[in-house]
Amino acid sequence: MTETPALVWFREDLRLSDNPALSAVLEHGPSLCLYILDDSPARRPLGGAARWWLSRSLAALSAAIAARGGELLVMRGDPAEILPRIVRDAGIGFVAWNRRYEASAIALDKALKAGLSAAGVAVESFNAALLNEPWQVTTRAGRPMQVFTPYWRAARERGAPSAPLPATTTIHKATPPEGLRRAALTVAELGLEPSQPDWAGGLRESWTPGEDGAWTRLADFLDGGLQGYRAERDRPDRLATSRLSPHLRFGEIGPRQIWHATRMALEAGKTDGSAADAEKFLSEIGWREFSYHLLFHNPELATRNFNARFDAFAWVNDESGLAAWRRGLTGYPLVDAGMRELWTTGWMHNRVRMVAASFLIKHLLTDWRQGEAWFWDTLVDADPANNAASWQWVAGSGADAAPYFRIFNPVTQGEKFDPEGAYVRRFVPELAQLDPKFIHQPWTAPxxxxxxxxxxxxxxxxxxxVDLDFGRRRALAALAALKTEEQLEHG
Known part of the structure; x- marks a missing residue:
């Protein structure tokens, strides 16, 4: 350990346990902890719901760091300008951060690493977000993978992930220069939470952002939620999912920690979940991994069709239909319940996400990018990889996509996965007293x-x-036209 101060740059890793960048910095000596709210147009800004979550998560992180003797310095601006200035003014000799995988973030990190290294500053980056780096799982020919099942099989063949790093207990704080302290902001001064109007009441009631909240959520899930997960996870009327996604999105807990906690609970008999339940749960972590694999190798995943033949697809882009979908006023109760759950809580059950996305894309023939952008703004777990990959999967334009003719019927999906209408009654209270026989198709009720x-x-x-049969026929006709055009192009 030296007396030359070191700096850890927090980004999407807002935790003190299993944080390799933080651990590396603390080994070097007196430490500065830094968070920069990136407002550069070069990077995609967070949506409103994610900004609310970030505010609460930063407050929790700041308190946790202070409890261990440190201090979280919070800044706003372009990290390309701010970080080198802080390193110079504070006499930092070592900088560490955990990697991100969007193209703009990779470009930023490469430029910063090159500039700092040229100035004689040691820089290291680490993997805190994934079980495997996106370049570590490939086909036998060494190419990126495009189908989930073989991807996950190959990832599992690499063996269990390394054990998580222990939680930080003490931070030897470096004293920041006075100018830096004056320039630092409080979390509240970032203005991340809505005020006029304050639409975040449902989010506050639904979530506890921060590392402690993440561990409480995981413990509750392993204690009671894992049992029957494999069979029940598609039921929005039941509390049968982990709801860890926003905690993962902001790095309040890492996939290695979830993996090992699940395995340990299973082996120690501390969960009623079966091995099959655990495998299914971990495969959902695998889907997140696969999404990051896709994003890394396809940087424009949120804006361009993975399958380029969909570039010619004849979208209708009905603005009135899009508005009704956003507000949960489509006339299809399962879709509307999902969209209202999203607006109220910043989250939506995964089965309902697929149904709502399918309805927008296929029954309304609206470009999937419109839906991806709405989810980006309204989800607390709006993830640059999962969000884009999942929208493209539903659209049929993505990797390992569902066949386009697989069009989710919101009525039959509701009857299968919300048979008594409990989910619909919760979020569409206008229908709360309707007979279960008609809850998913009230227009058929006498x-x-x-x-x-x-x-x-x-x-x-x-x-x-929109009439479901009409919407389905129109979607299939549009696909048929796309196939015909492709056949003409290729002879």
Missing amino acids: QAVLEKAGVALGEDYPRPI
């Missing part, structure tokens, strides 16, 4: 049934904005 339930279609709940 007038007497509607009146008894206090439902006036077209007044307090909309009639369907």
Whole structure:
């Protein structure tokens, strides 16, 4: 250990345990902890819900660092300008950060590493976000993989991930220069939370951002939620998923930690979940890994079709339909419940995400990028890899995509996965008194049934904005036209 100060740059790794960049910095000597709210147009800005989460997560991280003797310095601006200035002014000899995988973030990190190294500053980066780096899992020919099942099989063949690093207990704080201290902001001064209007009440009621909140969520899931996960995870009417996604998105907990905690609980008999439940749960961590693999090798995943033949697809882009979808007023209760859950809590059950996305893309023939952008703004777990990869999967334009003719029917999906309508009743209270027989298709209910339930279609709940059969036929016709054009191009 030296007395030359070192600096750890927090980004999407807002935790003190299993944080290799932090551990490396603490080994060097007195340490500065830094977070920069990146407002450069070169990087995609966070959506509103994610900004709310970030505010709470930074506050939790700052308190945790202070409890261990350190201090989190918070800045706003372009890291390309701010970080080198802080390193110079504070006499930093060593800088560490954990890697990100979007092209713009990679470019930033490469430029910073080159500049700092040229100035004589040691720089190291680490993997804190993934079980495997995106370049470590390949086909036998050494190429990127495009299908999940063989990807996950190859990833598993690499063996169990390394054990998580222990939590930091003491931080030997370096004293920042006075000018840096004056320039630093409080978390509140970042202005990340909404105020006029304050739409985050449902988020506050639903979540506890921060490392402690992540561990509580995982412990509760392993204690009771893992049991039956394999069979129940598609049921939005039940608390059968981990809801760890926003904690993972901001790095309040890492996949290595989740992996080993799940395995240990299973082996020690501290969970009622079966080995099959655990395998299914870990495969969902695998899907996240696969999404980052795709993003790394396809940097424009959120803006360009992975399958270029979809560039010629004839989108309708119905603005009124898009607006109804966003507001949860499509007339299809499962879709509307999902969109209202999203607006209220910043999260949506994964099965319902697929149904809602399919409805927008296929029944309304709206470009998947419109949906990806809305989810980016409204999800607390809006993830640059998962969000884009999943939208393209539903659209049929992505890697390992569902066949385009697989068009989710929101009525049959609701009847299968929310059979009593409990999920719909929670988020679409206008229908709360409707007979379960009609809860997923209220337009088929006799007038007497509607009146008894206090439902006036077209007044307090909309009639369907598109006929499902018509929407399906139109989508399949558009695909057929796309295939015909492709055949003409290739003879």
